Amino acid sequence: MTGRPPIRVVAAVIRRGDGRVLTVRKRGTGRFMLPGGKPEPGESPEATCVREIAEELGAELDPALLEDFGVAEDAAANEPGRRVQGIHLRYAGEAPAVAPRAEIAELRWVDPMAPTGSLAPMLVNHTLPRLRGGAPARTVSAVTVFAGSAEGADPAWAEAAGRLGAVLAAERVRLVYGGASVGLMGRVADATLAGGGEVVGVMPGLLLDRELGHPGLTRFERVGTMPERKERMYALGDAFVALPGGAGTLEEFFEVWTRQHLGIHDRPVALVGPGGFWEPLLAMLRSLAAAGMIRRRHVDSLIHVADPAELLPALARWRAPGPKWG
Numbered sequence: 639m640t641g642r643p644p645i646r647v648v649a650a651v652i653r654r655g656d657g658r659v660l661t662v663r664k665r666g667t668g669r670f671m672l673p674g675g676k677p678e679p680g681e682s683p684e685a686t687c688v689r690e691i692a693e694e695l696g697a698e699l700d701p702a703l704l705e706d707f708g709v710a711e712d713a714a715a716n717e718p719g720r721r722v723q724g725i726h727l728r729y730a731g732e733a734p735a736v737a738p739r740a741e742i743a744e745l746r747w748v749d750p751m752a753p754t755g756s757l758a759p760m761l762v763n764h765t766l767p768r769l770r771g772g773a774p775a776r777t778v779s780a781v782t783v784f785a786g787s788a789e790g791a792d793p794a795w796a797e798a799a800g801r802l803g804a805v806l807a808a809e810r811v812r813l814v815y816g817g818a819s820v821g822l823m824g825r826v827a828d829a830t831l832a833g834g835g836e837v838v839g840v841m842p843g844l845l846l847d848r849e850l851g852h853p854g855l856t857r858f859e860r861v862g863t864m865p866e867r868k869e870r871m872y873a874l875g876d877a878f879v880a881l882p883g884g885a886g887t888l889e890e891f892f893e894v895w896t897r898q899h900l901g902i903h904d905r906p907v908a909l910v911g912p913g914g915f916w917e918p919l920l921a922m923l924r925s926l927a928a929a930g931m932i933r934r935r936h937v938d939s940l941i942h943v944a945d946p947a948e949l950l951p952a953l954a955r956w957r958a959p960g961p962k963w964g
Contacts, residue, residue, distance in 0.1 A: 782875030807833025901961030
């Protein structure tokens with residue numbers, strides 16, 4: 639409904655020593671936001687902040703250490719069609735010990751320089767940019783991963799797939815992948831699920847009928863054909879990542895990377911693999927650039943990390959190189 643006044647809330651900006659900011663997710667909702675809540679009649683913003691933190695997180699804040707951090711307005715995270723006005727108070731003291739209570743289901747400490755997971759619009763568009771001084775950063779909520787249906791000859795590849803899944807789960811980044819229970823595909827899915835993360839699998843019937851589908855995913859989407867599978871996986875990801883794999887993995891990687899060159903999307907594409915797995919491919923791409931067959935800026939913008947722990951910060955920093963004809 640238009641013309642309705644915004645929902646007025648007080649939001650606490652509490653940071654740890656490493657710069658991460660406290661966020662919470664309420665029961666029955668999917669997005670993380672700053673802790674806080676609606677003021678009671680006649681209550682000051684500082685009093686609201688102290689009360690809400692005590693009720694929801696079991697922590698005591700010194701009101702004398704609460705500083706004005708501005709007012710912002712954006713779409714409400716959990717009430718469709720409504721807007722919310724947030725009075726922000728930054729806590730100048732040491733971050734207290736906190737634990738979910740009352741209506742809070744989960745809490746996370748989010749890195750303003752590499753924001754991940756499903757976050758409230760006001761947090762993404764206003765609070766986090768202020769905390770990083772206006773520096774740009776891409777918010778990553780879901781990553782589409784291409785990976786082999788075999789584990790390959792080097793145990794390090796399976797270990798990397800498991801570490802990637804653990805990283806995605808810890809940062810509440812949804813994994814989107816081909817839905818298989820085998821190979822590196824199964825490894826990354828299992829690790830994400832084990833860490834409490836969300837996993838969406840997409841698989842055509844011809845593979846599902848061969849009993850390759852993972853039975854324990856958060857959501858499983860059955861599609862008709864392999865092209866439909868790729869289109870769906872592309873649509874669900876904020877970024878695209880290739881782990882070691884074979885012909886299918888390479889085909890998916892090259893298609894989504896080519897779409898970036900053509901300006902069909904402006905999302906990052908990354909190669910993750912230890913032991914120099916991707917070095918032959920990167921050498922070939924550099925030689926193609928030297929030969930004038932592809933743009934060097936597209937090769938340079940391709941993310942390559944051996945350690946999965948380096949992936950999410952690299953995705954956040956990435957900037958689109960522009961289409962090949964730009």
